[in-house]
Amino acid sequence: MRSLEKQSSAAILRGVAAMVIAAAMMSSPSRAGAQAIPAQTLRSAAAIVTNQGGQRTMLGSAFFVEVPSKLFAGSSFVYLVTARHVLLDAAGAPVEKLQVVLEDAKTGASREDPLPDERHWLLDLKHDSADIAVLPYGAPTANIAPIPLSMLFAELNQAKVGEMPDSVEAGASCFYLTAAALGEPKSRFVPLARFCRVSVADAAEATVTGAGSQALYFVDAPGAPQFSGAPVFAHTGDSYVLFGMMEPRARSDVDAALIGLAGVMPASYIAETVEALAEAQERKARSKSTIGH
Helix, strand or coil: CEECCHHHHHHHHHHHHHHHHHHHHCCCCCHHHHHCCCHHHHCCEEEEEEEECCEEEEEEEEEEEEEECCCCCCEEEEEEEECHHHHECCCCCECCCEEEEEEECCCCEEEEEEECCHHHCEECCCCCCCCCEEEECCCCCECCCCEEHHHEHHHHHCCCCCCCCCCCCCCCEEEEEEEEEECCCCCEEEEEEEEEEEEEEEEEEEEECCCEEEEEEEECCCCCHHHCCCEEEEECCCCEEEEEEEECCEECCCCHHHCCCEEEEEHHHHHHHHHHHHHHHHHHHHHHHHHHC
């Protein structure tokens, strides 16, 4: 748990407003739009890799979410979120030697911090099949900007799992964030923004390779496995909010017309999981406080 960074949160919200203005000026996704996304928002994304036999392999993407503490005023919990299948190999076993790629706050260089395997992450407590994994994560020396819980659809609109607010329709502009480490011998952390459009605004059943059946939205984005776990933001009419997590390996068993689209897990699943973990940590902290007295 860490103190809330009010200035950082305010910067994120100002950046979201700037993106709305930029979106209004764009008739289609463009590099100009990418330049409108502020650095603080970009720093919510990360990459998950594995280093085995001296070779690094990118497994997928991830992002940070911040949940305010209900017990300790002015404090919050920070979580790393990704798709569960990113943490598993082709046989469904936990991948070892996981690392998250971040930017070092002091040097600006890319660095790789170790992560526990999938058995130590929290999964969705209400939906066993949900392809999501969450881990409490503190990186005080890393340059990260967690996404406030208030930017999730479920928090802003009290949306039920699998529902999207009426303000988002097919054709709405959206973008998703990934990250990479570029350059040798000292690599530089590079956040990447990719623009897209909402194609299916009502959650539909689809199958994610390695994760099974999921209730997903769809956007017109490529299906590269490395994008799994990336945060996806959608335009709601007056702002951009986080509405889900990228599932590029999704396919529909019903309609072949969905080929070429990428699935997006509803943000309500993410909100449920991070809030449940925050509540568990609150109970543990309250218990320790009671014993101490």
